[in-house]
Amino acid sequence: MNFDxxxxxxxxxxxxxxxxxxxxxxxxxxxxxxGADFNMAGQLVGRILRSPHAHAKIKKIDTSKAEKLPxxxxxxxxxxxxxxxNGDAAMYDILDNCMARKKALxxxxxxxxxAAIDARTARQALKLIEVDYEVLAHVTDVDEAxxxxxxxxxxxxxxxxxxxxxxxxxxVTKRSQFGHGDVHAGFGHADFVVERSFRTEQTHQGYIEPHxxxxxxxxxxxxxxxxxxxxxxxxxxxxxxxxxMDASKLRVTSSEIGGxxxxxxxxxxxxxxxALSRKAGRPVKLVMTRDEVFRASGPTSAxxxxxxxxxxxxxxxxxxxxTLRYSCGPYAGSWAEVGAMxxxxxxxxxxxxxxxxxxxxxxxxxxxxxxPSAPMAAFAVESAIDELAKMVGMxxxxxxxxxxxxxxxxxxxxxVYGPIGIGPTLEAVKNxxxxxxxxxxxxxxxxxxxxxxxxxxQTCTDLNIGMDGSVSxxxxxxxxxxxxxxxxxxxxxxxxxxYEHVKAVVAxxxxxxxxxxxxxxxxxxxxxxxxxxxxxxxxxxxxxxxxQMWDISVDDVAWEHGHAVARGEKHGNLxxxxxxEIAAASGTTGGPIAGHSELVADGAGVSxxxxxxxxxxxxxxxxxRVLRYTVVQDAGKAVHPTYVExxxxxxxxxxxxxxxxxxxxxxxxxxxxxxGFLDYRIPVCSDLPMIDTQILEIPNxxxxxxxxxxxxxxxxxxxAAIANALSxxxxxxxxxxxxxxxxxxxxLEAAREG
Amino acid sequence: MAxxxxxxxxxxxxxxxxxxxxxxxxxxxxxxxxxxxxxxxxGTGDCGACSVIxxxxxxxxxxxxxxxxxxxxxETVEGMAHGEQLHPLQQKFLEHAALQCGICTPGFLxxxxxxxxxxxxxxxxxxxxxxAGNLCRCTGYDKIVRAVQDAANMMRGA
Ligand code: FES
Ligand code: FES
Numbered sequence: 001m002n003f004d005x006x007x008x009x010x011x012x013x014x015x016x017x018x019x020x021x022x023x024x025x026x027x028x029x030x031x032x033x034x035g036a037d038f039n040m041a042g043q044l045v046g047r048i049l050r051s052p053h054a055h056a057k058i059k060k061i062d063t064s065k066a067e068k069l070p071x072x073x074x075x076x077x078x079x080x081x082x083x084x085x086n087g088d089a090a091m092y093d094i095l096d097n098c099m100a101r102k103k104a105l106x107x108x109x110x111x112x113x114x115a116a117i118d119a120r121t122a123r124q125a126l127k128l129i130e131v132d133y134e135v136l137a138h139v140t141d142v143d144e145a146x147x148x149x150x151x152x153x154x155x156x157x158x159x160x161x162x163x164x165x166x167x168x169x170x171x172v173t174k175r176s177q178f179g180h181g182d183v184h185a186g187f188g189h190a191d192f193v194v195e196r197s198f199r200t201e202q203t204h205q206g207y208i209e210p211h212x213x214x215x216x217x218x219x220x221x222x223x224x225x226x227x228x229x230x231x232x233x234x235x236x237x238x239x240x241x242x243x244x245m246d247a248s249k250l251r252v253t254s255s256e257i258g259g260x261x262x263x264x265x266x267x268x269x270x271x272x273x274x275a276l277s278r279k280a281g282r283p284v285k286l287v288m289t290r291d292e293v294f295r296a297s298g299p300t301s302a303x304x305x306x307x308x309x310x311x312x313x314x315x316x317x318x319x320x321x322x323t324l325r326y327s328c329g330p331y332a333g334s335w336a337e338v339g340a341m342x343x344x345x346x347x348x349x350x351x352x353x354x355x356x357x358x359x360x361x362x363x364x365x366x367x368x369x370x371x372p373s374a375p376m377a378a379f380a381v382e383s384a385i386d387e388l389a390k391m392v393g394m395x396x397x398x399x400x401x402x403x404x405x406x407x408x409x410x411x412x413x414x415x416v417y418g419p420i421g422i423g424p425t426l427e428a429v430k431n432x433x434x435x436x437x438x439x440x441x442x443x444x445x446x447x448x449x450x451x452x453x454x455x456x457x458q459t460c461t462d463l464n465i466g467m468d469g470s471v472s473x474x475x476x477x478x479x480x481x482x483x484x485x486x487x488x489x490x491x492x493x494x495x496x497x498x499y500e501h502v503k504a505v506v507a508x509x510x511x512x513x514x515x516x517x518x519x520x521x522x523x524x525x526x527x528x529x530x531x532x533x534x535x536x537x538x539x540x541x542x543x544x545x546x547x548q549m550w551d552i553s554v555d556d557v558a559w560e561h562g563h564a565v566a567r568g569e570k571h572g573n574l575x576x577x578x579x580x581e582i583a584a585a586s587g588t589t590g591g592p593i594a595g596h597s598e599l600v601a602d603g604a605g606v607s608x609x610x611x612x613x614x615x616x617x618x619x620x621x622x623x624x625r626v627l628r629y630t631v632v633q634d635a636g637k638a639v640h641p642t643y644v645e646x647x648x649x650x651x652x653x654x655x656x657x658x659x660x661x662x663x664x665x666x667x668x669x670x671x672x673x674x675x676g677f678l679d680y681r682i683p684v685c686s687d688l689p690m691i692d693t694q695i696l697e698i699p700n701x702x703x704x705x706x707x708x709x710x711x712x713x714x715x716x717x718x719x720a721a722i723a724n725a726l727s728x729x730x731x732x733x734x735x736x737x738x739x740x741x742x743x744x745x746x747x748l749e750a751a752r753e754g
Numbered sequence: 755m756a757x758x759x760x761x762x763x764x765x766x767x768x769x770x771x772x773x774x775x776x777x778x779x780x781x782x783x784x785x786x787x788x789x790x791x792x793x794x795x796x797g798t799g800d801c802g803a804c805s806v807i808x809x810x811x812x813x814x815x816x817x818x819x820x821x822x823x824x825x826x827x828x829e830t831v832e833g834m835a836h837g838e839q840l841h842p843l844q845q846k847f848l849e850h851a852a853l854q855c856g857i858c859t860p861g862f863l864x865x866x867x868x869x870x871x872x873x874x875x876x877x878x879x880x881x882x883x884x885x886a887g888n889l890c891r892c893t894g895y896d897k898i899v900r901a902v903q904d905a906a907n908m909m910r911g912a
Contacts, residue, residue, distance in 0.1 A: 020848045027856035028844040030791020030831035034857055037790040120774070206891045208795040208803055209857040258793070258857025259891050290796040481854035481892060642851040646893055650854060653894030677800035677889060685895040686879075686886040 003533040003599060007699050007706045014493040015705060018642045021485035022503060023256070032256045035212030035228030036287045043214060044073055044115040046276050046286035047122040048269065049129050050296060051104030051111050054138035054362040054670025055151065058100060058131060061112055065128040071121035074280035075129070077112045081275055084244040093331040095242050097365050098271045104133065105153065105330035106362050107671040108295025110268075115276040115284045138362040138670040142327040143304050145171040145361045153330050153360040171360040173328065176337040178413045179353035186319025186351030190310025192391040198380040200719070200737040201663035202302040202327065205369045206654070206682045209258020210293045215273035216283035222249045223277070227270055230260040230478050231517020235267055236509045242271045243278070250274075253508040254478050261654070262368030265519050266298055294675035298367020299664060301326035301335045305380040307343075315394045317403045319351040320344050320412075324377060328358050329365035338373035341413035342716075343381050345451035346422050346608065348405045352412045362670055368519060370651060371452040371712035375658065375719050379737060382448035382720030387733065396724070397430045400449060400610075421634025421698045422449060422608040428694055429610045434630045443616045443627065444729025450609045450716025454709035455522045456601035460513035461530035463491060463538050465593040469580030471495065473534075474507040476515030477527045481650075481711070482643035483518075489639055490528045490705070494535035496562030497579055513598055524639060525700075525709045526601035532704050538595025545589045546577045603702025607709060609633035611652065611717040615725040622745030624726065626656055630692040636700040636708030648714045649691040655718025657683045663738050762823040764789070765833025773820035780804045782820035783830060791831035791860045795889065802888030805861040806830050812868040814887075831860035834867065842905040843867060852901035854892035861888050866902045874910055878903070 026032035063075040078101040085091040095101075100109045112129050116122035137151035144150055150171055158166045161175035187193060213227035223245065229235045232254040240247040257264060273286040288297070308321045322343045326336035336356030343354045389399035404422045411417055429435060429447060439445060462474040473491050477483065484504040492499045516522065539559045546564030547554040552574070556567050564582060566574035586593050614628040631648040638644040661681050665673045674680045699706025723734045732747040757772035764787070773782050780797075783789040783806070795801035797816045804815040807829040834841040843863050846852070853859045862885060869876060869884040876884060881902050882895070890898060 018851075021851070023856075024848045024853070025840075027853055027859050028831075028840065028847050028863065029835055030789070030860045032856060033790070034793065036784075036794065120776075207855070207857075208801055208889055208891055209793065209855070210795070256857075257855060258795075259855045261891070287794075290798065290801075482851065642897075643854070646851055646854050646897060649894035649896045650892045654891065676798055677796050678798065682889060682891060683894075684886045684889060685899065686882040688882075688895055690878075690899070691894045691896045 003536065005529055005603065005702055005704055007701045007703055012493060014489045014499050015637065015639050016641065017489065018640060019485065019499050021482050022488060023479065023484055034209055034256045034258045038214050038226045038255060039285065040214055040216055040283040043283040043285045044117060044280055045119045045122045046113060046115045046273050046284040047126055048110045048272060049112040049126045050292070051100065051107065051109040052671070053104055053133055053135050054107050054140065055136040056104045056133040057136060058102060058104060058111060059134055060132040062130040063112060066114060066125040069121065069125050069128060071117040072114055072125045073117070073282060074115040074276050075112065075125065076275050076279055080279060081242065081271065084241060091241055094238060094267060097331060098242065098268060106364050108292065108364060110272065110296065113272050113276055115280045140361050140363055140666045140670055142302050142325050142359050142361060145359050146325060146357065153362060157360065172357050173332040173360060174358045176340055176356045177354065178340050180410065181351030183319045183321050183351045183353045187310045189312065189318040191313045192388060193308065193310040194384045194388045194391065195308040196384055196735060198305045198307065198383065198735045200303045200376040200379060202299050202363065203369065203658045203662045204294060204299040204680065205261035205263035207259025207261060207263055210288040210290060211264065211269055211297060212287040213270050213273050214283055214285045215270065215277040217274055217278040219281070221245060223274055225250060225252045225270060225274065226255060227252060228255045228257045228264060230257065230264040230480065230519055232478065232509050233476060233514050234517045235270055238267045239271050239274055243274055251508055251510040254506055257478055257480055260480055261370045262372055262519060263297055265517055266367050268297055290677065291675045294680060295672050296364055298365050300369035301328065301366050301373065303339070303376040305376065307380045307384045309384050309388050311388050311392055313392065315392050315399050315402045317347060317349060320347070320349050322354045322377070322381065324354065325357045325359055326373060327361045327363060327366065329363050330360055331365050333358055333366050335366055335373045339377040342374040342451055343377040344412035346405060346449045347403045348409045349412055354412065370654065370715040374450065374452055374716045375655060378448065378450050378716045379719035379723060382717065383723050383733070386724045396447060397426055401426045417606065418701055419698055420606060420608060421696055424696050424698060425608055425610040425632045425634060428632045428696060429612055432612065432630060432632070434612045434628060434692070439614065442619060442729055443614060444725045444727070445612065445614050446721050446724025446726070446728055447610060447612045448717040448720035448724055450713055452607050452713040452716055454525060454605060454607050455519065456526050456603060457516035457522055458514055459526040459530040459601050460515055460598045461527060461534045462512060463531065463534040463595040465538060465579070465583050467583055467586060469501065469583040471497070471502045473502055473504040473531060474512055475504060475527050476507055476512045478518040479506055480518050481646060482640060483524050483527065486524045486639040486643060487527055487531050490531045491535055494532050495539065495579060496560065522601065522709055525703065525707050528639065528705065528707055529601045529703055530597040530599055533597035533599060534595040536595065537597065538593060541593050541595065542579060542582050545582050545586065545593065548589050549577060549585060550574050605636055605700030605702060605708040607634060607713040609713045609717055611721040613721040613725045615722060615729055617726060617730045617744065619730065619748055622741035622748060624660055624739065624744060626689055628689055630694070631714055632694045632696065633710065633713055634696045634698050634708065635710045636703065637697055637706040638695050639707060641695060644695055644710050645693045647710045648693045651712065651714025652691050652718055653683055653688060655715045656688065656722065659719045659722040659737055659739060661738050661740055758821045760821055760824045762826055762828060764828045765830060775821055777820045778816050779818040779820050779823055780815040783815060789830055789832055793857055793860060795857070802865060803858055803861040805864040805888065807864060807868055812865055831863055834863060842908045843902070846901040846905040846908065850897045850901035850904065852893065852897040858888060858890040862890065862898055870906055870909060875906060
């Protein structure tokens with residue numbers, strides 16, 4: 001049946017309330033099972049041997065000693081993962097990243113793996129594997145890697161997207177460009193121009209749960225995988241392709257997930273665990289250590305960005321330009337491209353041009369991290385915008401309001417906007433009491449805007465009505481932070497029943513059709529759309545059954561507040577039939593009642609936020625403290641407002657960590673020096689203030705309830721909001737993230753020396 | 755290596771197990787006793803996800819040896835509720851949505867329990883410093899702090 005996803009106003013009863021989540025009790029009692037909490041009879045312990053070199057040719061691997069160690073059941077190298085990728089370059093990169101084939105490309109790159117009866121034996125076995133490396137020159141810095149004569153990471157890479165086909169290989173895999181108008185002419189009309197270069201360091205998503213899985217491959221070619229992931233269907237597809245099996249023969253069950261933020265969208269250890277299990281003939285449990293998570297999962301890009309923006313005296317921006325260089329690790333990516341798309345998305349610009357360069361370096365393969373690529377671009381652009389506002393002599397909020405994108409604006413990356421929230425978030429910030437609160441000595445206030453696209457994607461949902469009238473909702477998008485509660489609310493809303501009568505579960509890959517993963521803020525957006533569609537299908541059946549029970553035409557049966565009601569005077573005496581009553585009779589009216597939905601959730605509404613931050617700087621040490629923080633963001637419609645607030649707060653906190661502290665530090669030897677939570681310090685409770693939130697609801701016209709994705713945008717503004725606050729507090733413009741005490745102190749001293 | 759025989763008390767029950775001398779209490783709880791409520795986020799004492807209370811002291815169970823539990827009292831998240839009756843902290847964590855992914859939750863509940871045992875009416879700052887040994891990457895701590903404040907009120911009032 002055709003599903004109409006368009007928004008229509010309604011009076012919500014369930015949506016917008018704040019019930020306790022269905023998976024909550026298991027999580028506060030310790031019963032919820034995460035990746036490492038699952039075990040199988042007879043399972044072995046898997047461990048991975050990793051390269052200590054940033055860049056090295058693998059000349060020979062001798063596993064014979066390890067194989068002879070009692071208790072070792074399998075040892076594998078790349079030779080045990082033959083290439084089934086059939087020319088699919090992206091899949092080949094994934095394969096090579098799971099287990100280095102010819103060269104180790106970063107400190108931590110997997111080169112071999114063992115499965116043994118216990119952890120101690122596995123660790124011993126790793127020490128017995130002899131790898132003969134030829135160490136090669138390496139490069140870990142994004143700007144260095146672009147230079148002429150930099151060590152080449154892959155000599156088969158020739159830059160794509162250049163006007164002339166390059167003749168020499170390069171570490172730049174791709175150039176991409178966006179924009180419209182004529183920036184040259186635009187700068188000609190500018191009275192003021194800001195031009196600056198910025199850098200941001202590489203950060204990690206920092207999920208507290210390390211990657212973990214149990215793989216069990218059977219002799220008949222089938223296999224089971226139990227894993228913490230943001231997308232079990234995607235993991236199934238990738239693992240099946242890499243291992244040369246039919247996707248349907250691999251059942252992937254997602255565990256509870258202990259944080260992902262984009263970092264659990266890629267396979268790393270899972271194909272290795274499956275290969276080990278296949279070779280050993282027993283289940284294999286593989287859990288990464290924290291050190292491995294830092295060295296060998298996927299952090300975000302390090303970047304180097306140049307920005308130039310011009311404005312007239314009246315505050316109108318006449319031209320904007322940015323060049324963005326993003327590190328990808330050793331494999332091609334599209335990170336700078338996304339950065340180039342998002343850079344100026346908040347503004348209404350006549351002349352805009354952004355250029356992105358994807359740069360290979362000897363670091364782990366970059367993975368998505370919450371609104372991937374957008375925070376760095378926003379840091380550069382929003383810092384420059386603040387400076388420009390100052391030059392023009394306007395209040396930074398007013399300056400942004402004057403130039404903000406609106407409905408009908410052609411975005412800097414192409415499409416024309418529908419109804420959007422950037423203007424309203426700015427107005428809300430302008431009127432927020434936070435903006436008027438007094439500041440003390442060495443304190444400053446900053447604000448910044450952020451944009452993120454949000455994705456829709458393939459979604460499949462089953463809604464089954466039990467004979468007792470309770471509802472089981474089986475979804476295929478992983479619940480990363482309360483979506484089972486939101487989706488139960490949606491089902492309750494559409495069916496007109498109580499939230500308590502709906503139970504949502506995440507189904508495994510053999511029980512439901514394909515679903516894209518939970519990324520791009522799509523979990524609640526897309527699956528709520530599929531849930532509404534499934535519920536509407538179920539309601540159709542419920543009406544048909546009621547019609548049958550009453551022996552009237554289905555056209556005379558409406559669905560209201562969880563009941564079938566007979567329409568028209570001639571049926572005046574029929575009363576109502578509740579969902580429960582119809583369900584109870586289902587055995588005699590045609591069997592089980594269910595609603596299914598398979599759709600591509602188009603029309604994810606773009607999302608905007610504006611943040612305000614107060615900061616205090618200690619001029620003696622360069623130490624900073626966030627005093628107050630406010631997030632204003634458009635949610636379209638907040639399904640479960642408490643979890644929407646949670647997304648806002650969590651993203652802000654991650655952004656604060658990124659802005660002030662977190663960074664990958666590589667030594668001259670190309671090895672990661674801070675692969676642990678002690679030296680890679682994420683914000684703790686005592687580092688942060690309460691994080692105030694204000695939810696705006698500007699309905700997304702492409703969702704029945706107006707929902708927009710809310711998960712990611714909140715990490716986009718903090719880097720810039722904090723940099724602007726710091727600049728106002730200390731009078732120095734910070735251009736290098738993180739703004740750690742030594743960098744702040746150096747900037748202060750440079751300013752003092754004048 | 756020869757195993758060490760250990761007799762201890764976990765959540766009020768006497769428990770006996772054999773473990774290797776170099777095995778951590780966290781490994782024993784999770785891998786030998788099936789008490790997977792305590793989580794391993796780092797294994798180096800930096801995240802607090804493995805927090806348990808040992809003889810009234812908050813410890814990272816990844817930094818304690820299984821053999822050290824001999825003759826002592828261990829409290830884990832599995833022992834916080836009494837049957838169907840949740841501990842006030844558990845109830846308030848649910849009501850305030852103080853968890854998103856929930857991997858840090860057992861550690862926070864145990865650390866907060868220990869904090870409130872020592873300081874039944876902590877200020878916001880005391881809560882923030884009291885829980886600074888536990889990492890949460892999802893929530894920004896706001897709702898965790900509020901849940902602990904609310905639980906403290908409830909426990910004092912009750
Ligand atoms: S696992 Fe013990 S502190 Fe992180
Ligand atoms: S709720 Fe995910 S780490 Fe705290």
